[in-house]
Amino acid sequence: MNRNSRYAANYLFTAVVWSAVIICCALLCFLLSTIIWNGVYALSFKFLLSPASGFGANGGIIYQITGSILLIAVTAIISLPIALGVAIYKSEFLKSCRLQRLSNLLIYGLNGVPSVIFGIFGLIFFVNLLGAGISWFAGAIILAIMILPTIVLSTYQAINSIPTIYRESAQALGLDTWQIITRVLLPQGLDGAITGLLIGLARAIGETAPIMFVATAFSGVDIPDSLNGPITTLPTHILALAKQATDAQALQNAWGAGLVLLCLVMLLGFAALMGRIRLKTRWQ
């Protein structure tokens, strides 16, 4: 009897686990197929290459695509140098254990800040305090702050995993600290930085909340000609269209923009994955 009940319990347990797995797989299939299926209907060369009109319900998304790409390109340019500096400091200069923990707390803390908080911070600090108004450059700075922890940790791991013997050999050759950093550590750590950057950008390109108060306007925006001024991006465009969910044409355009956005995210994510595979096999 006892043996039978244990057998039954095992059977039940397996059934529960399997049903959870099936639900999760069904969800995954549903999510991806919904986005792809609905998106493909909306896609055409005309949709991709023409500007939006009629509050997004008509026309295409060319300026949303260029806007999103411009925004994350500038985000990358701002965040990468700062992240490199922090990662080098954390790996090479920060010896005290207590300070290491403090820096971890700050980095993980920054990573945990909800994206809408970045949005209201940007609204207060850039738009009002600094008087920049709606400025896409401020949006890029906000996104750069948001993805900083991801890049720092990825770079830190890459630099930190370089065997000490490389540093010692470089020192024995008479290189000073800065030379060791630029000629030994950075060339090796750059892969980690790029990987982290790509992961961060994959997140940044899909974010709406941090930039919707700071950098974007919904209609009548094309490619900005100065650092100031609004930009229009794919996620904020989708948000605006999703709000008019009763309008079938607007919803269809939202799906189209959604599929393009997903493709961009996947592209960045896939590139990051390649980088990570390379990193993993480096010191083995």
Place this chain on the structure above:
Amino acid sequence: MKGKKLSVIPVMSAWSNRIGRAYILISTLISAIIILLIALVLFIYSWEAISQQRADLFTSIWNPAAGQFGILAMLYGSLMVTVIALAIAIPLGLATALFTSEMLGVRYRFHVKFLLELLAGIPSVLYGLIGVAFFSVWLGDLFDLQSGRTILTAGILLAIMVLPTIITLGDDALHNVPRQYREAAQGLGLYPHEVIIHIVLPLAKTDIAGAVLLALGRALGETMAVMLVIGGIDKIPPSLVNIMVPGQTITSKLGREIEETAFASMHFSALIFMGLALLVMVLALTAIAQHYFRPGLRLYE
């Protein structure tokens, strides 16, 4: 090192060393200051509400026209949505993590992780779009509601969004349990489910708790998806457990209202106070997860 040549430029070196150090120090200072700056800015701009409204902030009526700024309805919404999300996502996620870590071969681990990352990478506004176009319609039809945009809809959507986080961190937690424990338990004649329930899960408890805390923080801070499907009514339902009614979370309130509010007014200040409350909650969760559990360096794994 791919046999790269090292060239030494003695004259430049002292200067470049100094500039390099300055650059590293400055960038570190910038990044350390940012989070403090964010907290400080939010605190300064919510001071008006804190000093003048005081305890009135913690009432349940939000009516800016009458000068009433009670945030309890939003707090309730945030908490309720998060509780629903975790109540769905934790059992589902952990069971799936058990599968990927204990039943699925190690060969497939890489693929599973890749799929999960794919799911986690879907931008939240797309979840919102799916919620608006499908879930809210389905729920509205299923329960015959006036509007399918309810607290429950937001909770379900959020559950789907945090699921990949729970699965992947849960899988890591279970994977960290050494093989010997399982083998010893199997050797004693335990059934697979007994090995998992009595041996593996207790050992992985701390890491799983850390994973749950991270998911909790993420759920609390999620904006776009929730904002699109929650309905946007600032009321606590008469019956606290009635989740089939429209509600409001802190994040959805901020997302909807802050742009239409005059800068530095009392209304603005009260909204910023909500943001500050959210930030404090999430940072506390992060600090607890950092201190008591060890999430390790899993930020991008």
